[in-house]
Amino acid sequence: xAHDAAIxxxxxxxxxxxRRRVVQGLGTSMAALSLGGLATQxxxxxxxxxxPAATAHHQEAGTSTxxxxxxxxxxxxxxxxxxxxxxxxxxxATMLGVPDFIExxxxxPWGRGEKWFMSGxxxxxxxxxxxxxPYSPRQIxxxxxxxxxxxxxxxxxxxxxxxxxxxxxxxxxxxxxxxTQFDALPASAFFEQLRSDTIExxxxxxxxxxxxxxxxxxxxxxxxxxxxxxxxxxxYETPYPYGPVSISGETG
Amino acid sequence: MAExxxxxxxxxxxxxxxxxxxxxxxLCEAGLSVVMLERGGRRSTAKDGAYxxxxxxxxxxxxxxLFQNPAQTTVTVRNRLNQEALPYRxxxxxxxxxxxxxxxLHWTGVHFRAMPQDxxxxxxxxxxxxxxxxxxxxxxxxxxxxxxELEPFFxxxxxxxxxxxxxxxxDGKVVGKGNPFAPDRSDDFPLPPLxxxxxxxxxxxxxxxxxxxxxxMPAANASHPYTxxxxxxxxxxxxxxxxxxxxxxxxxxASPNVNILPALRxxxxxxxxxxxxxxxxxxxxxxxxxxGVVYQDTEGNxxxxxxxxxxxxxxxxxxxxxMLLSGxxxxxxxxxxSGTVGRNFTYQNITNTTVxxxxxxxTDQFIGSAGGVAIDDFNCDNFDHGPLGFIGGSPLWVNQAxxxxxxxxxxxxxxxxxxxxxxxxxxxxxxRHAFTINAQGSNxxxxxVYLDLDPTWTNVYGQxxxxxxxxxxxxxxxxxxxxxxxxxxxxxxxxxxxVHYSMREPGKPFDVRDYQTTHxxxxxxxxxxxxxxxxxxxxxxxxxxNVFVVGANAFPQGxxxxxxxxxxxxxxxxxxxxxxxxxxxxxxxxxxx
Numbered sequence: 148x149a150h151d152a153a154i155x156x157x158x159x160x161x162x163x164x165x166r167r168r169v170v171q172g173l174g175t176s177m178a179a180l181s182l183g184g185l186a187t188q189x190x191x192x193x194x195x196x197x198x199p200a201a202t203a204h205h206q207e208a209g210t211s212t213x214x215x216x217x218x219x220x221x222x223x224x225x226x227x228x229x230x231x232x233x234x235x236x237x238x239x240a241t242m243l244g245v246p247d248f249i250e251x252x253x254x255x256p257w258g259r260g261e262k263w264f265m266s267g268x269x270x271x272x273x274x275x276x277x278x279x280x281p282y283s284p285r286q287i288x289x290x291x292x293x294x295x296x297x298x299x300x301x302x303x304x305x306x307x308x309x310x311x312x313x314x315x316x317x318x319x320x321x322x323x324x325x326x327t328q329f330d331a332l333p334a335s336a337f338f339e340q341l342r343s344d345t346i347e348x349x350x351x352x353x354x355x356x357x358x359x360x361x362x363x364x365x366x367x368x369x370x371x372x373x374x375x376x377x378x379x380x381x382x383y384e385t386p387y388p389y390g391p392v393s394i395s396g397e398t399g
Numbered sequence: 400m401a402e403x404x405x406x407x408x409x410x411x412x413x414x415x416x417x418x419x420x421x422x423x424x425x426l427c428e429a430g431l432s433v434v435m436l437e438r439g440g441r442r443s444t445a446k447d448g449a450y451x452x453x454x455x456x457x458x459x460x461x462x463x464x465l466f467q468n469p470a471q472t473t474v475t476v477r478n479r480l481n482q483e484a485l486p487y488r489x490x491x492x493x494x495x496x497x498x499x500x501x502x503x504l505h506w507t508g509v510h511f512r513a514m515p516q517d518x519x520x521x522x523x524x525x526x527x528x529x530x531x532x533x534x535x536x537x538x539x540x541x542x543x544x545x546x547x548e549l550e551p552f553f554x555x556x557x558x559x560x561x562x563x564x565x566x567x568x569x570d571g572k573v574v575g576k577g578n579p580f581a582p583d584r585s586d587d588f589p590l591p592p593l594x595x596x597x598x599x600x601x602x603x604x605x606x607x608x609x610x611x612x613x614x615x616m617p618a619a620n621a622s623h624p625y626t627x628x629x630x631x632x633x634x635x636x637x638x639x640x641x642x643x644x645x646x647x648x649x650x651x652x653a654s655p656n657v658n659i660l661p662a663l664r665x666x667x668x669x670x671x672x673x674x675x676x677x678x679x680x681x682x683x684x685x686x687x688x689x690x691g692v693v694y695q696d697t698e699g700n701x702x703x704x705x706x707x708x709x710x711x712x713x714x715x716x717x718x719x720x721x722m723l724l725s726g727x728x729x730x731x732x733x734x735x736x737s738g739t740v741g742r743n744f745t746y747q748n749i750t751n752t753t754v755x756x757x758x759x760x761x762t763d764q765f766i767g768s769a770g771g772v773a774i775d776d777f778n779c780d781n782f783d784h785g786p787l788g789f790i791g792g793s794p795l796w797v798n799q800a801x802x803x804x805x806x807x808x809x810x811x812x813x814x815x816x817x818x819x820x821x822x823x824x825x826x827x828x829x830x831r832h833a834f835t836i837n838a839q840g841s842n843x844x845x846x847x848v849y850l851d852l853d854p855t856w857t858n859v860y861g862q863x864x865x866x867x868x869x870x871x872x873x874x875x876x877x878x879x880x881x882x883x884x885x886x887x888x889x890x891x892x893x894x895x896x897x898v899h900y901s902m903r904e905p906g907k908p909f910d911v912r913d914y915q916t917t918h919x920x921x922x923x924x925x926x927x928x929x930x931x932x933x934x935x936x937x938x939x940x941x942x943x944x945n946v947f948v949v950g951a952n953a954f955p956q957g958x959x960x961x962x963x964x965x966x967x968x969x970x971x972x973x974x975x976x977x978x979x980x981x982x983x984x985x986x987x988x989x990x991x992x
Contacts, residue, residue, distance in 0.1 A: 192856070230818040257462055264469040264488040266856065275910040276485045277475055316819065342818055343809065350728060350804035351457035366823075368831050369765055369804045372454040374639035374648075376766040380594045386761035395452045 214253035225308035230345045237366035248348030261365030290335030294329025361399040364391040400699040407705035408432040416501020418949040420655035425974035429668040434460035438676035439498030448646030456803040460644040465505040467497040467620045478870040478908045492911045500656040508652045508769030509644040510619040511960035514554045514779040515546035540846040540955035543927040545935035558965035560653035561625040564588035564617030578614040580775040593770030598834035602797040603772040609888035611774040618651035618769035629662035640767035640801020680725035710760035711948040718952045719853045719922035720865040728942045739933040741850040744956040747918040748840035754834045755897040767801030777882040793840030793882040842957035879903040922952040935990040938973040944988045
C-alpha cells in the first residue's frame with residue numbers, strides 16, 4: 148500500500164492544467180489552512196501525466212500499472228472498494244480487479260480524451276448542457292486524486308486509504324455532493340467519473356481487466372456472452388438457469 | 400494536403416446508411432454511375448459483428464464503438480435563443496452513427512410505418528379541432544405526401560428489411576391480431592412476429608386487462624430465416640439481447656450491410672468510398688445547380704467528385720449542416736419565422752417507466768430483440784384531444800432489446816442510494832426483477848427550435864459546428880404526462896411491487912447528459928410550400944433541383960413511432976420519382992411552386 152498522498156515531486160509536463168491555476172483552485176478550497184509545500188506538491192502531481200519513478204516502483208511491486216502512481220493507485224483501490232464494497236451479495240471492487248480495469252482504461256483512446264470533443268474555448272454553462280471541462284479522463288483522475296488527498300489531509304492529517312471506512316464514506320459523500328473543487332474540476336465531476344468507471348470495471352467482460360472470474364455478472368445474474376436465448380424466450384415462469392460465460396470462454 | 404478532381408459520375412450519394420444505400424441501389428438499377436461517400440470506415444457484420452468479440456458491452460455500448468467520434472465533429476446545444484450554446488463534448492443524449500451502414504448498423508430494428516394522420520397533421524388537426532387548436536409558435540405542417548401514396552414504398556421497405564410483425568388488415572380485411580389503429584396494408588408482413596419475451600408477455604396481459612389493445616411490435620429482426628428481394632439472406636433472431644448499439648452477429652437484424660450492400664456491390668457502376676468526409680456541395684455560378692461535392696480523405700487531401708445529381712443521405716443533422724455550409728436554400732430565421740434550412744428541428748419525447756416485479760418473478764432482462772408489445776391507444780390522434788388541449792401522442796411499449804449489466808447498474812432512481820452496500824443490493828434486485836415501459840412520443844415543431852451554424856466552435860475540418868436550439872414545450876410536456884398517467888391501470892394489473900413513473904417535468908430543460916433517443920428529425924423538411932419547407936414532396940431541394948436530401952431531416956415534426964421505417968419508405972418514394980420523372984426530364988424541379 149502507498150503511504151503518502153503528497154508524493155515526491157514529479158517531472159511536470161507541458162499539458163494543462165496550468166500549475167498556477169491548480170494552486171489557486173486548491174487555495175480557494177483550503178482558504179483557512181496553511182498551504183505550505185502541500186499545494187505545490189499537489190500541483191506537481193496534477194501536472195504530470197506519467198511518472199517514470201512511479202512506474203518503476205510499481206513494477207517492483209509486481210503490478211502492471213502504468214498510468215497511476217503507487218500513491219494514486221492506493222487511493223483508487225480504497226475509493227473503489229467503498230463505492231463497490233465486498234458484502235454478502237458478492238465480491239467488492241478490489242477482488243473484482245476494478246482498479247486494474249481503470250488503469251487499463253487510462254491507456255485507451257477514451258482515457259486520453261480522444262473520444263470527447265476537447266477543442267476550446269472551454270466555457271461554463273448550466274449543468275444540463277453537459278460536460279464542458281478541458282480535462283480527459285486521465286486528467287480528471289490526476290487532478291481529482293491529488294486534490295482529494297490534499298483536502299483529506301487537511302481534515303484528517305492522513306491519506307484517504309488509511310482512514311476508517313465510515314470516514315471514507317463521509318468523504319466520498321462530500322465529493323458526490325460537490326463540497327469542494329480542484330482547480331476547474333468540481334469534486335462531483337471527479338466522483339461521477341470514479342463511480343461510473345467502478346461500475347464499468349465490475350461488470351465489463353473480464354477481458355478488460357475487471358469483473359474477475361465474472362464475479363460481477365454472477366452477482367447480477369447476467370449470463371455474459373452466452374447471447375443465445377432461442378429456447379428460453381417464452382419459458383415465462385422459469386428463470387434462466389445457466390451461469391455466465393466470458394468472451395474468452397471462461398465459464399462460471 | 401493536395402487538391403484533386405476526379406472524373407465525373409452521374410450521381411454522388413453522401414452517406415452509406417439506410418437512406419444512402421437505398422438511393423444508391425435504385426440509381427444503380429436505373430443505370431447511373433454512382434459513387435457513395437461515407438465519412439467513417441468500412442464496416443461489416445463478419446468483422447464488426449463477429450461473435451464473441453462483438454458481445455462486449457464496454458466496447459459496444461459504453462465506449463460507442465459504432466458511433467460518431469465527437470472529437471472530429473459535433474454540435475453545440477442551447478435551450479433558448481438568448482443563451483450561449485455549448486459543445487456536445489461527450490456522446491450521451493443522442494448517438495449518431497458512423498461508418499458504412501451508418502445508424503442502420505447500430506439501430507435496434509424497430510420498424511414502423513407512419514400513421515396517415517401524422518403525415519398530414521396540420522390538415523388533420525385543423526379539420527377535427529379547428530385551426531385555433533394549434534398553439535401559438537407551433538409550426539405544425541403536412542409532409543406533402545399521403546399514406547396512400549407511400550403505402551407501396553412502406554411495403555417495399557418491409558420486404559427488403561425482412562420485417563417481422565402481425566397485420567391487422569390487408570386490403571380492408573381483418574387478417575390478424577395486429578394494431579387495430581394501424582392503417583390498411585396492401586400485403587402482410589414478410590415474416591410473422593417475433594415471440595414475446597417474458598416482460599412483453601406480462602405487458603400484453605396487463606394492457607388487455609386495463610382495456611387497451613396490445614399488439615406485437617413490427618421489428619426488422621427476422622423471426623425466421625429470410626431472403627429479401629435483393630437475394631440478401633438473414634438468419635433467425637435468437638434473442639441474444641445485443642440489438643441496440645451492436646452489429647447483429649446472427650445476421651437477423653436488418654442493416655444496409657446485410658440487406659442491401661451485398662447486392663449493391665454487384666453493380667459494376669457502383670463505387671463505395673469510405674473515410675471520405677464530405678465538406679460541402681459545390682454549386683455553379685448561378686447557385687441553382689450542384690456540380691458535385693468536395694470531400695476530405697484521411698490524409699487531409701481535398702477531393703472534388705463532380706456529379707450530375709447529388710443525394711444528401713447522411714444523418715439528419717449532417718444533411719442540414721451540409722446544406723447550410725453549401726448555401727443550398729435560405730437559412731431559417733426564428734425571429735421572422737422565415738427561411739427553411741434549419742426550420743422545424745424536432746426530436747422525440749421519450750420517458751421510461753420502471754416497474755419492479757415481486758422477487759418471485761425473474762424478468763431476465765438480458766433476453767431481447769427489437770420486438771415487443773405496444774399499445775397505440777394514446778398515439779397520434781387515436782384519442783380525442785379536444786378536452787385535453789394538446790397535439791400529439793405516444794405509443795406505450797415494452798421493447799426489451801437486452802439490458803446489459805453496466806447500463807443496468809448505472810440506472811438510478813430519485814432518492815435511491817447510488818453506491819455502497821445499499822446501492823449494490825438495490826442494483827441486483829432491480830436488474831433481476833424490474834423492466835421498463837417506454838412512452839415514445841411525438842415532438843411538435845416550434846418557431847424558436849431550430850438549427851443553424853454556431854458562431855464560436857469549429858470542427859477538425861475548420862468548419863463551424865451545427866448549433867441546436869432546443870427545449871421541451873408545454874404542449875409536449877402535457878402530452879407525455881397525460882399518456883404516462885394512463886399506465887396506472889397496467890401497473891395495477893401487473894401486480895408490481897414498486898413503480899417509478901418517469902415523466903417530463905415542467906420547467907426542466909432538455910438535458911444532453913442522459914441518453915434519450917437518436918431520433919432527431921427535421922431541419923430540412925418536405926412539404927408543398929417553399930416558404931415553409933426546404934424540400935418538395937419528392938425530397939428535392941426547392942432551390943437546387945439536382946440535390947435531393949433524404950432522411951429524417953424531412954419530417955416536419957417528430958412522430959411517436961421510430962423514424963427508420965418512414966425514412967426508408969421516403970427514400971424509395973424519392974428514388975421512384977427520380978427514376979420515373981427526373982431522369983426523363985430536364986433536371987429541373989419536379990414540382991412547380
